[in-house]
Amino acid sequence: MDQGVSGRMWKKRFFAGAWVAYFCIAVSFLFMTALSLNANEAQEVPEEIVINNEVYKTDRKGSVQFSHSEHVEGYVDACDACHHEYKDGQNVWEEGQPVQKCSACHDPLKRDGNVRKLNIAYHKNCKGCHRELAREGGTEAPYRQCTDCHAKR
Ligand code: HEC
Ligand code: HEC
Ligand code: HEC
Numbered sequence: 001m002d003q004g005v006s007g008r009m010w011k012k013r014f015f016a017g018a019w020v021a022y023f024c025i026a027v028s029f030l031f032m033t034a035l036s037l038n039a040n041e042a043q044e045v046p047e048e049i050v051i052n053n054e055v056y057k058t059d060r061k062g063s064v065q066f067s068h069s070e071h072v073e074g075y076v077d078a079c080d081a082c083h084h085e086y087k088d089g090q091n092v093w094e095e096g097q098p099v100q101k102c103s104a105c106h107d108p109l110k111r112d113g114n115v116r117k118l119n120i121a122y123h124k125n126c127k128g129c130h131r132e133l134a135r136e137g138g139t140e141a142p143y144r145q146c147t148d149c150h151a152k153r
């Protein structure tokens, strides 16, 4: 066998192989970008949420197990009972728009004008609705016992 020829052949094959590899990598990058864009478009609605922000000055209470899907499908009619984005005092958030974490706007350490501290916002939202319902009667939504929401520890 002629060493020179097979050497060149090898080189040719190697470069052809390299191009194929580059091509595959490029395609998979495109694919991944498309996937992540897609994920942004259709944000998954969580079923169960463990609310356990580790951003407070002190973390005095246990985490809160929140049945998002029970609330969404059974207890509460509208997403905007809990999700909002205010413009000129009006909630302009609509179902289908991206949902941000409460902590994106509610600072855990300080109140900012109308925007309450994170734990106060949660208590107003969760306990507020439960208390209202209890007043009307006929529901078991917890608002008095801390451990009805906060895990014991
Ligand atoms: C209806 C549900 C509910 C009830 C009842 C409730 N909480 Fe909370 N609480 C929450 C949620 C949700 C948060 C936000 C937790 C987070 O951000 O990690 C929170 C946060 C807190 C925080 C700040 C986070 C931390 O761990 O330090 C404190 C303190 C707290 N609650 C105290 C209480 C006390 C005291 C009671 C009883 C008097 C109580 N809560 C009752 C839902 C509830
Ligand atoms: C009773 C209150 C409540 C209702 C009603 C509700 N949600 Fe939520 N949702 C929450 C809470 C609390 C979170 C957790 C937020 C956090 O982690 O800061 C959440 C989280 C989410 C998230 C994930 C956000 C993220 O980045 O983690 C999506 C998406 C979402 N909700 C969509 C919906 C949709 C769609 C509806 C109506 C069909 C709805 N929610 C109704 C309270 C509610
Ligand atoms: C995009 C920013 C933003 C996000 C995300 C957000 N909030 Fe708010 N929230 C606000 C602003 C701004 C106000 C004050 C509205 C006003 O009164 O002008 C407010 C007001 C509230 C109030 C009324 C408080 C009162 O004074 O009675 C509650 C309760 C509340 N938010 C709870 C939540 C909860 C729970 C979440 C997460 C599920 C959440 N917020 C997510 C911006 C946000």
Ligand code: HEC
Binding pocket: 064, 065, 066, 067, 070, 071, 075, 076, 081, 082, 122, 125, 126, 127, 129, 130, 133, 138, 139, 140, 141, 142, 148, 149
């Ligand atoms: C707009 C009203 C509303 C809001 C806001 C709300 N809830 Fe509820 N919640 C209900 C109703 C209705 C029930 C069912 C009561 C019954 O079983 O009779 C319930 C039940 C519960 C229960 C007991 C049953 C179960 O599914 O676990 C927990 C715990 C609870 N909610 C936690 C929360 C927390 C935490 C938040 C705030 C992040 C919250 N809720 C916000 C209406 C609300």
